Amino acid sequence: MKAWSIAVLYSAVLLMLPLAGCASHKAEPPVAQPQAVATQPETPEPVTTPQEPAVSKPTDASPAPSEAAPAGKPATAPAPSGATQATKPATTPAPNGATPAPKAATKTAPPVARTPTPPVRPPTPAAPAVASTAAAPLDLTALKEKLKATKAIGVFTKISLKNQVDDLMKQFSDYYQGKAKTTTMPELRRSYDLLLMKVLSLLQDSDQKLASEVVSSREAIWALLSDPKKFATLQG
Amino acid sequence: MNKLTLVVARSLVVAALFAVPLFADDDEALKKDLTAVIALQGLPCGQVVDVTELAKDDYAATCKDGNKYRVYMNAEGRVVVEKRK
Secondary structure (H helix, E strand, O other): OHHHHHHHHHHHHHHHHHHHHHHOOOOOOOOOHHHHHHHHHHOHHHHHOOHHHHHHOHHHHOOOHHHHOOOOHHHOOOHHHHHHHOHHHHHOHHHHHHOHHHHHHHHHOOOOOOOOHHHHOOHHHHHHHHHHOOOOOOOHHHHHHHHHHOOOOOHHHHHHHHHHHHHHHHHHHHHHHOOOOOOOHHHHHHHHHHHHHHHHHHHOOOOHHHHHHHHHHHHHHHHHHHOHHHHHHHHO | OHHHHHHHHHHHHHHHHHHHHHHHHHHHHHHHHHHHHHHHOOOOOOOEEEEEEEEOOEEEEEEOOOOEEEEEEOOOOOEEEEEEO
């Protein structure tokens, strides 16, 4: 009788072991997260609203036609107020700002002349650039801390990612110092995009909120990297 | 004696219930971590199915597709993935 009961107990233990092993697999409760994702896409909306001041600011545009020639540099001009976001708006509002500009040009060009139209165009992208800096300020240190703290990425993966970030920073540094003659800015942009996609692919399933934060900071970080002066401050 | 056996058996059951999931979780997390590291290096793997710890921060990983890698951290603090035969 004793031996029988012991045998039953042992068999029960043996049965429980695989059952307990099966019970260990559960990893998917980011239920509340989708709300955070839903809020992030709303952030671009404030970017559209600042376009209204762009209409009101053409008065500032008239004194600045001399600076209109370096079209890429209006983004650096407002740098003191919001250095991080400088180039981001320059790329995003371009389609919005570009479509109204030709309309204005076609309407005004026949009656007046061709000369006034060119100076009108450059200020319009510059104005939203200033306006949208307040929309989403980049907090690099906070983002870095969040990436360090997230449990969505394993320790080894984080170290590996850090290695790749350091490599990319070195590529930028070499590029700005003229050491890397074969590297081009589009190539650096591609490397940056690829690295960001790696981070996002690791985050998107387990930490959607942080993933969307990274996405929203994407252009702002690129603005820091693609400007030699801002990049120098990053490394300093 | 019979009571003692029962107590031991019960405690074994309880220990098994708690210990196995913990070990399984740790193991799965490590496999996932190493899978990501290997993928980040652009090496073929698919999924790490078996891991052996060779030393501290030094692992031998076997992939689902049959590839085997040694994943370790070198003296400079870089994560290195080496293909093994």
